[in-house]
Amino acid sequence: MLARRSLALGRTAAQNASFAAPVGARNMATLRELELRLKSVRNIEKITKSMKMIASSKLAKAQRAMQAGKEYGSANSEVFQNAPAEEGTKRKLFLVISSDKGLCGGIHSSVSKATRRYYQEGEVDKDTPLMVIGDKSKAQLSRVLPNNLVLTFNQIGRDVPTFADAASVADLITTSGAKYDEVQIVYNKFVSAISYESTSIVVAGEEVLKEAPGFKAYEMEDDVTGDLAEFALANAIYSALVENHASEISSRRNAMDNASKNAGDMINSLTLKYNRGRQAAITNELVDIITGASAL
Template structure:
């Protein structure tokens, strides 16, 4: 028993005796934290401003590519308008166009919500297959419509999408073995430099073109119709890719602009708080000095 008490007293004696903190220690620690936070927010503001400038430069290039790519989509639209199918296609395939990159607002969520809305409102059957371009929308759709996902593409259009990218996607869709009468391409439509909206582009397959009234009026070989269907699908995908890319760059520029403004507001607020704390600490030190001088 005596040994246990001696050991306990020895442990207590070995512990350091807590010293009283100086009067201004709390203010000093708070000012140091504010200073570190100010430095961090200023660095974030520099990054967001740089990303905004880069996105602005890329947006100009993306708009030029979009204006050129829209000509492909206009030619396709004229073909399918003049060869409308007699009845509503039964087997549908949804192709959702997004990208692999983030930091661009809710642009990926818009096409995801449009696809989910189509399934919810009955425009698509419960077992309608879905293919996705881009990892962002794939991750979102896998949570709600994971059983419908049959194929996904990534690393498409890392810079400006090309027709080769669209042709590769169209070729994989054709060779995937998925049966469809029409492909519904869900993409972001470029409205202006500050706005966009989800849109759907419909592309008929080979059989749909053969049965269309506009094509029945002409005698065409099977190979010609097949090539036309594949080429039309590649054209539509290319038009959707370049327009979606322009929307992404526009949304990223706006997102970085908003982030820079928010960082500037935080810097002003933290600077005001830091100056008030610094002034209070200096006032406390002066009071201590004057009180000590008066006591002497």
């Protein structure tokens, strides 16, 4: 009876030993995982560094276009300063400017948050129409203001925005049928190469220009006032587009720079863990060899 029980225990121990993993298998699997992760992080670092270099090369071009575009905005401001509109409640239309591309920090979220504040704090009516340039802010605002979204634009400003892009947007806004007295453009203002802030400018519509005292002093046909209002809107949109584009490029460069630094820190940490694990595995193998040699 005792012999049978001992034989059964021996068989069970032999079966468990046959299915048991080798002593260094756990360490080797961990080292393999660390090696694969190191490889992927190094590849990501190469991508982020390349994107940073591309954004740095584009930033100078975007800043030159921004300086040229600001002339259009300053001309608009001078026109409306010399012909101020009458005070009173006006119907607004919001135009939010973003882009279709990501990987540029929180630049799209900033204009979306600024727009939401206008609606939530009661500065405008709840049914105020909303138009968005760019798929990123469109996706954000369509979740919170779906009933206000009238018109959206994409594929604008894929490179440096042009006045033709702004003119096409102004034409679609004018012919959209939306009722408004003035257009409030929300965009990111370029502060420096490392900072930006969301701001807005207001452009008077055709009816407001007709009733402005400065325009009433001159006899003008209706077509002239309508063309002037559309041209002023195109000027303001172009000025906001190029400034928002420069802010986006600088934000993307900073985001890729931070991503490259974080990837470098992660590579150092993973390399240290990998070297420690590799050294431990080699030490264990040496101990096994020496122990086996001593036993012989």
